[in-house]
Amino acid sequence: MDGSGLPEIRSTCPYCGVGCGVLLRPDGEGGLAVRGDPEHPANQGRLCSKGSALGDTVGLGHRLLAPQVNGKATPWDDALQLVADRFSESIAKHGPDSVAFYVSGQLLTEDYYVANKLMKGFIGSANIDTNSRLCMASSVAGHKRAFGTDTVPGTYEDLDEADLVVLVGSNLAWCHPVLHQRVLAARKRRGTKIVVIDPRRTASCNDADLHLALQPGSDVALFNHLLAALHESGAVDPEFVAHTNGFDTALDAARNDTVSVTGISEDLIEEFCRLWIGTEKVVTIYSQGVNQSTSGSDKVNAILNCHLATGRIGAPGCGPFSVTGQPNAMGGREVGGLANMLACHLDLENPDHRAAVRQFWEAPALPDAPGLKAVDMFEAVGDGRIKALWIIHTNPAVSMPDADAVRKAISACPFTVVSDITGATDTARLADVLLPATAWAEKDGTVTNSDRTISRQRKAIDAPGQARPDWDILAEVGRRMGFAAAFDFTSPAEIFREYAALSGVAAQFGRDFDVSGLSTMSDVAYDDLEPQRWPITASRQGGRFFGDGRFFHSDGKARFVPIRFKPPAARTEPRYPFRLNTGRLRDQWHTMTRTALSPRLSAHLPEPFLDIHPSDANRLDVDAADLVRVTSPLGSAILRARITDSVQPGQVFAPIHWTGETAPSARIDAVIAAATDPVSGQPESKASVVSVARLDAAWYGFAVSRDALLPNSDYWALSRTAQGYRAEMAGLARVSDWEAEAKRLFSNPTAKVSSVIDESRGVARIALHQDGVLLGALFVSPTPVAVMRDYLQTLPGQKTKDALSGRAPADLPDSGPVLCACFGIGINTILNAIETQGLLSVDAIGDALGAGTNCGSCRPELGDLLQSLKTREAAE
Numbered sequence: 001m002d003g004s005g006l007p008e009i010r011s012t013c014p015y016c017g018v019g020c021g022v023l024l025r026p027d028g029e030g031g032l033a034v035r036g037d038p039e040h041p042a043n044q045g046r047l048c049s050k051g052s053a054l055g056d057t058v059g060l061g062h063r064l065l066a067p068q069v070n071g072k073a074t075p076w077d078d079a080l081q082l083v084a085d086r087f088s089e090s091i092a093k094h095g096p097d098s099v100a101f102y103v104s105g106q107l108l109t110e111d112y113y114v115a116n117k118l119m120k121g122f123i124g125s126a127n128i129d130t131n132s133r134l135c136m137a138s139s140v141a142g143h144k145r146a147f148g149t150d151t152v153p154g155t156y157e158d159l160d161e162a163d164l165v166v167l168v169g170s171n172l173a174w175c176h177p178v179l180h181q182r183v184l185a186a187r188k189r190r191g192t193k194i195v196v197i198d199p200r201r202t203a204s205c206n207d208a209d210l211h212l213a214l215q216p217g218s219d220v221a222l223f224n225h226l227l228a229a230l231h232e233s234g235a236v237d238p239e240f241v242a243h244t245n246g247f248d249t250a251l252d253a254a255r256n257d258t259v260s261v262t263g264i265s266e267d268l269i270e271e272f273c274r275l276w277i278g279t280e281k282v283v284t285i286y287s288q289g290v291n292q293s294t295s296g297s298d299k300v301n302a303i304l305n306c307h308l309a310t311g312r313i314g315a316p317g318c319g320p321f322s323v324t325g326q327p328n329a330m331g332g333r334e335v336g337g338l339a340n341m342l343a344c345h346l347d348l349e350n351p352d353h354r355a356a357v358r359q360f361w362e363a364p365a366l367p368d369a370p371g372l373k374a375v376d377m378f379e380a381v382g383d384g385r386i387k388a389l390w391i392i393h394t395n396p397a398v399s400m401p402d403a404d405a406v407r408k409a410i411s412a413c414p415f416t417v418v419s420d421i422t423g424a425t426d427t428a429r430l431a432d433v434l435l436p437a438t439a440w441a442e443k444d445g446t447v448t449n450s451d452r453t454i455s456r457q458r459k460a461i462d463a464p465g466q467a468r469p470d471w472d473i474l475a476e477v478g479r480r481m482g483f484a485a486a487f488d489f490t491s492p493a494e495i496f497r498e499y500a501a502l503s504g505v506a507a508q509f510g511r512d513f514d515v516s517g518l519s520t521m522s523d524v525a526y527d528d529l530e531p532q533r534w535p536i537t538a539s540r541q542g543g544r545f546f547g548d549g550r551f552f553h554s555d556g557k558a559r560f561v562p563i564r565f566k567p568p569a570a571r572t573e574p575r576y577p578f579r580l581n582t583g584r585l586r587d588q589w590h591t592m593t594r595t596a597l598s599p600r601l602s603a604h605l606p607e608p609f610l611d612i613h614p615s616d617a618n619r620l621d622v623d624a625a626d627l628v629r630v631t632s633p634l635g636s637a638i639l640r641a642r643i644t645d646s647v648q649p650g651q652v653f654a655p656i657h658w659t660g661e662t663a664p665s666a667r668i669d670a671v672i673a674a675a676t677d678p679v680s681g682q683p684e685s686k687a688s689v690v691s692v693a694r695l696d697a698a699w700y701g702f703a704v705s706r707d708a709l710l711p712n713s714d715y716w717a718l719s720r721t722a723q724g725y726r727a728e729m730a731g732l733a734r735v736s737d738w739e740a741e742a743k744r745l746f747s748n749p750t751a752k753v754s755s756v757i758d759e760s761r762g763v764a765r766i767a768l769h770q771d772g773v774l775l776g777a778l779f780v781s782p783t784p785v786a787v788m789r790d791y792l793q794t795l796p797g798q799k800t801k802d803a804l805s806g807r808a809p810a811d812l813p814d815s816g817p818v819l820c821a822c823f824g825i826g827i828n829t830i831l832n833a834i835e836t837q838g839l840l841s842v843d844a845i846g847d848a849l850g851a852g853t854n855c856g857s858c859r860p861e862l863g864d865l866l867q868s869l870k871t872r873e874a875a876e
């Protein structure tokens with residue numbers, strides 16, 4: 001209980017794999033107040049900007065409230081029967097491999113368990129794969145090759161105790177902000193050194209001692225060089241190596257690689273090796289810059305090789321650390337959600353494992369070969385091998401590589417079911433049957449975070465309309481397909497107990513994942529479950545793996561994998577001279593179905609963009625704020641150019657978040673090739689080749705509006721504001737009647753229109769008022785529109801006459817784009833305070849303005865701002 005008298009409910013943040021504990025206080029009207037749980041071991045009360053803004057995302061405006069069949073509201077009974085019948089028919093006619101599930105690392109463990117049991121145990125196919133294929137598959141494969149299981153050896157406490165943290169292909173400051181703050185706290189306390197290995201200068205570099213801007217895809221060469229250097233300097237630990245196989249062959253392979261392909265200067269490489277060799281307590285954190293590569297598994301093993309060689313694994317303050325992206329990416333791996341795994345880290349290809357699971361489930365048949373991995377699965381949907389597809393909790397029409405082909409495949413599939421919380425997604429719009437799922441704050445279950453801590457998500461508010469939990473929908477379909485006893489679940493607690501008991505069976509085969517200690521837990525104990533790290537057995541609770549030199553290969557030893565550098569699949573060539581890197585922004589989550597509902601999260605970077613180096617921009621005649629077209633052999637996207645030396649010449653970077661709903665011509669995965677890692681099947685989302693050209697737009701537009709806008713131009717990007725919406729637009733053809741266009745755009749034919757239009761110059765400014773209240777304003781120009789956007793977006797809904805000037809009155813300064821999302825503080829306000837008050841540190845900015853003092857997610861950017869001012873002063 002807190003001061004308001006309403007109970008706070010302990011739950012877990014539904015975004016990233018840090019797995020922060022949250023305290024939710026319902027307001028009784030569907031709203032939620034959210035704060036960090038001081039008692040949760042992952043975050044100890046901290047939240048990042050996304051977690052802090054969770055309350056903004058629980059409204060009902062966007063929710064899917066009833067099942068739909070072919071776009072028509074349909075009773076649950078009919079919709080579920082249709083799903084069961086169509087899947088059963090396809091299986092009867094074409095066999096079990098004619099159907100598939102494509103699921104998500106954001107499902108709760110209980111949802112995931114039921115989906116996997118239904119497909120692998122009862123439908124009898126392994127055609128269930130997950131978006132974790134795009135995310136964690138290379139880490140899974142690397143772990144299995146080295147350790148014999150998919151085990152993350154360390155814990156978050158290791159970040160507190162490390163003396164060197166190496167971030168490889170991880171923008172921790174934006175993607176795991178609470179872990180980043182934990183590393184920064186350790187740095188303050190014990191001087192922990194930070195190295196960032198990333199082709200791009202990211203927010204994570206602001207507090208780093210060293211940034212190695214390597215050539216994309218060259219990580220293997222760097223870590224091979226490190227392995228050789230470790231050996232040469234005598235840093236290899238022979239006692240630990242005795243617990244392994246294959247060191248000599250791995251070293252041989254490493255020595256034969258050449259580090260020059262990284263493009264990093266020798267000095268920096270030596271500095272990096274010196275740090276690594278000389279520091280016992282090293283944690284190497286890696287993420288998508290490693291995994292999303294055609295050599296992703298090799299990159300993982302190159303890193304693991306160095307930790308195994310030095311025995312820096314499984315001990316306080318050291319170890320390789322694959323941080324998971326989604327809140328239950330880890331749980332999904334545990335339940336066997338990938339097409340090549342069985343539940344509880346058992347192997348699909350192992351007949352004894354299969355027999356044990358089959359017996360436990362009392363299942364008719366278990367497939368004995370892996371199912372289709374994500375990229376192959378959508379290819380099979382496209383060529384007609386898959387005839388019934390169920391997509392749950394993911395948006396592949398946006399997030400898969402070659403996304404236009406995936407979109408086409410889904411729409412051509414004879415029967416597609418989509419379970420989502422909203423019907424307004426690129427994928428949901430293609431469904432034959434759309435099923436309304438309850439969202440995170442409305443359901444119960446568990447998730448496992450990056451360091452193996454299992455936490456409860458707890459229901460805090462009632463489900464809207466007819467929405468039902470994912471596990472419940474899946475179990476009901478299972479029953480209707482004729483498997484009544486196996487899917488007779490009535491609560492998540494029941495599912496969890498069954499799963500925990502199965503992990504006890506797996507443990508008999510010597511598997512690492514064992515939570516059998518929870519298999520007899522009562523419903524009440526499940527309700528009260530405290531966050532805890534697995535394994536959870538009668539004799540063991542949490543802790544680290546491998547410090548004792550015991551691994552999970554049949555001989556109990558770890559394996560070194562000999563590897564050689566291999567460039568990305570696509571080669572740049574005169575037609576496609578740029579390498580396209582993609583990734584995440586601080587305040588958006590994936591395809592934005594939740595974070596884009598929050599005005600304060602939308603304020604950080606409201607438009608899709610392409611980062612391009614000044615020398616390339618200059619050559620291509622691209623100016624700041626121009627639009628550019630990015631084209632690959634597969635497709636193209638239109639994005640706003642941001643000219644910056646944070647990317648290297650010849651490389652460009654685009655965020656992944658925009659969709660058909662928010663900026664239809666900026667779906668970056670339409671451009672990304674579907675090349676995959678041969679071991680893990682993970683696509684190379686970060687190294688496609690493209691051309692870039694300035695878009696020759698006939699006009700550019702900017703609009704603010706109180707009500708929804710209906711842009712339909714060649715380029716548009718829409719975002720929420722506190723007062724309504726804002727949109728960026730551009731068109732290739734001239735528009736003849738801007739007033740008529742404004743009425744259509746604001747869908748208000750009766751509002752009072754005031755305008756300043758100069759047809760000869762192609763300039764138009766139009767405002768729509770009703771009873772003196774500004775409904776919307778549109779600014780059009782033949783060059784990118786220069787108006788005070790952050791001021792203008794505050795005007796809709798206000799009684800104001802002077803919107804058309806496009807500028808703030810002299811006495812009301814424009815605060816600029818928002819940097820601190822929690823307090824809505826703009827960059828101009830911060831710059832002004834730095835200059836007028838002589839602020840010298842991030843803390844001083846916090847004291848003066850409050851910026852950066854709540855969630856802290858903007859602190860790296862505040863540091864960057866101070867640094868850039870210092871650099872500028874020094875240069876002047």
Ligand SMILES: Nc1nc2c(c(=O)[nH]1)N[C@H]1C(S)=C(S)[C@@H](COP(=O)(O)OP(=O)(O)OC[C@H]3O[C@@H](n4cnc5c(=O)[nH]c(N)nc54)[C@H](O)[C@@H]3O)O[C@H]1N2
Nearest residue numbers: 169170171175216217287288289325326583584586589590
């Ligand atoms: N704000 C926010 N946070 C998120 C998410 C989100 O959508 N928004 N999503 C979550 C999910 S599911 C995931 S998987 C994680 C991802 O977390 P991260 O992996 O940290 O995020 P990304 O931005 O995808 O990529 C990380 C970095 O890899 C770099 N990179 C590209 N190519 C290479 C290369 O060849 N070598 C190296 N060393 N680096 C390279 C990119 O420049 C980029 O800065 O984030 C999670 N957290």
Ligand SMILES: Nc1nc2c(c(=O)[nH]1)N[C@H]1C(S)=C(S)[C@@H](COP(=O)(O)OP(=O)(O)OC[C@H]3O[C@@H](n4cnc5c(=O)[nH]c(N)nc54)[C@H](O)[C@@H]3O)O[C@H]1N2
Nearest residue numbers: 134135393394395399419420421437439582590591593685
């Ligand atoms: N180019 C490029 N592409 C990438 C990446 C990259 O770095 N570069 N990263 C890849 C990675 S690592 C990932 S993880 C993927 C992420 O990509 P996706 O998984 O496709 O993205 P999300 O937006 O997280 O999709 C989640 C969907 O589930 C819905 N949803 C929310 N809550 C619930 C619920 O409780 N139940 C159900 N049934 N639905 C719900 C949301 O509305 C949304 O439509 O993108 C991948 N694609």
Ligand code: SF4
Nearest residue numbers: 013015016020048051
């Ligand atoms: S770091 Fe942010 S997004 Fe990730 S779990 Fe914590 S609050 Fe949620």
Ligand SMILES: [Mo]
Nearest residue numbers: 134135325326
């Ligand atoms: Mo991910």
